[in-house]
Amino acid sequence: MPKIKIRRFDAKRKPQGLVQEWEVKEGSTLLEALTFIKCEKDPSLTFRSGCRSSVCGSCAVRVNGKEVLACAYKPQEGDLVEPRRFAKVIKDLVVDDTEAFKTLKLAKAWLGEPRESAIVTPEDEKRTERQSDCILCGSCYSACPVLETNPAFLGPFALTRDWRYVADPRENDIKSKVDAIQKNGVWDCTLCGECTAVCPQGIDPKSDILMLRTKSTQMGHMDPNMGSFGSFGLDF
Amino acid sequence: MIDVLIVGGGGAGLSAAIAAKEVGMEVAVLGKTYPTRSQTSMAQGGINAALGNAGADSVDAHVADTIKSSHMLGDKEMIRRLCEKGPQAIRWLDEIGTPFSRLDDGRVAQRKLGGASAKRACYAQDYTGLKLLHTLHDTALARGVRFLNEYYMLNFIVEENRVLGITAIEMKSGEVKTVRSKSVVIASGGYSGLYFGFTTNSSTSTGDGIAAAIRAGCVLSDMEFVQFHPTALKKSGVLISESARGAGGYLLNSKKERFVDELKPRDVVARAIWEQIKEGEEVYLDIRHLGEAFIEQNLPQERKLAKLYEGIDPVKELVPIKPVAHYTMGGIEVDSTHMTKVEGLFAAGECANAYVHGANRLGGNSLLETVVFGYEAGENAASFALKSNKKVPSMHTWLKRDSEFIGKIYQFANQIDFYEKRTSLGNAFYHKVGIVRNERDLKGVLAAVRRLHEELPLMGIADKSREFNTNLVEFIEFGNMIELAKTVLVGAIGRNESRGAHQREEFPDEDNEKFGGIHSFSWKENGELCNKFGGLRDE
Structure with a gap:
């Protein structure tokens, strides 16, 4: 006992x-x-x-x-x-899970604008199969050290869900989703992987955040941390 | 001001909310949990639609299968409407982003479930309910539906047979509040929780909405029809999916003999297992011959749950199982617009009886019902709200009544432990109001339930705090369970025949002369439970 x-x-x-x-x-x-x-x-x-x-x-x-x-x-x-x-x-x-759940809305983690006659192949579906296994238990949010210093951080599950829809061929309006996760979003993550370690569904929010960073850069956003290093470089 | 209030945030509630929002209503979804934690999340198998993506199928075939399974207690028009709208429902779910499993050409994949004449169930791996529910939730957030999460509904507010809103406990603060609304949709789930300890369902499936509905003047029907799932883990009642048998799993007794064709419909297999158990046999699911690679690939959840709850590895060992309560066919009677006997009060999903399942539900039809009829109920509730010009009177009387009720519970004697009684109710229901019933046992349980009802004031709560008092909520749930237990029992006692999920020892056959197309109805008059048997809508 x-x-x-x-x-x-x-x-x-x-x-x-x-x-x-x-x-x-x-x-x-x-x-x-x-x-x-x-x-x-x-x-x-x-x-x-x-x-x-x-x-x-x-x-x-x-x-x-x-x-x-x-x-x-x-x-x-x-x-x-x-x-x-x-x-x-x-x-x-x-x-009280109210605040944590608000991140879903802030991240616009939904299908915003359906694309006409989109085709979803088995490969498309498999790409975010794991991400859509999320049960919103809040484990990753509780494990995330970024929230210790920045309570406004969107946190892992909202970002994973944002990526799940960004990667969906049925979504026509990827831009507003990517725009929504710039502030207190993808660039604030330290890639420590604590979220991945605790997820009961084996989801890896860290890699989803990396994918979103790449997508953000492609769409003209910049890593705000890199910006300051850049100007430092020009001072030589 | 809320135009349309939805009680319950599962598949039916969220579909209703999105539908009402679509026509510009102010919509709120209220529930005792968060929407994504609803019972819908547990649905695995799939959602039926005659798309014919994986071989020939037709709406007519879907209708015929459903009518057959209903054992003359289905309404042909409602069944046809449900089946006809199936393909359109899948297209809608696809459009809002549901991550269905796919065929190579991108069409939604379909598989065969028990009782279906074609591969008709669309699915998302073994997470169909989970993924459908989360997609609906994401969509509802996108469209601006308001959420009142962790509000525990107490009663509908009804004046002159017209719904005006509800009373609820805001669980976080413990305060009783009223929520006004022009129309209300009940989508609060079923009552398998009556079989406490013997159900695959979430601990929250206590039928609160159905109990509140009968108190508010609604009629309940066919409450005696409860579907048992053949294979739940013996110790916990946790579900082992039908796919284990579909993939070739055997059922064995203690002598290691097979005793039934494992692919027969759920009620037949459940009954065969029950007979073995009655004879003192243990019953096991054997999937060892499928091999570790297959099990790991196709039944990983099942393996994990068997290890966790039974401490055995199904790759090497037999899995001890028992049949337990899985789905309740009975519920709040609705007309073809999903409106209950109370004006402006609609119902959809497992809590409602829209007469599509009849005496036995077909796998894959419940998710379809939540989406199609949930959506329709939302549309109709919106139309009702639009036409409504009724001035909503002061809620003070109702607030006072239910606040006083809660106040009284805090003062109940708490001499009798209701948790113990909940366990014995579950036991009695499983053993005597379960798979095979007889009049003597049913009457014995009814007497016991009446006694429990009288003893409620001697029960009560030990936790006297206000904030998030789950002791209080569970006690009120128990009161609701008692309320519904009586309706199940009077239905089961009166139905002197065996039909679908209702089996009587003394009357082993269907009696079509007496009960073909005949439903049981329960309602309240001056607080007294009334019951009758009759045809559909011929009152």
């Missing part, structure tokens, strides 16, 4: 935050363990849950500093379970 620690939060309680330790059943998933605690021990324990099979994206939390889907993770002795980062904690493991 492994013991796990859960970081809890209640805005109306003093102290608001505390870490509690619980014994959970051997072999159960973390989501089953949380459900067991709620139904048998402490009904006030608060977390999100849904499909139990890794497609609804409801139950992402942090365990020992790494994002996991609670339904796909088996707890180990001494694990520390915490809410995701870069979002206000509402209660216990539930964070």
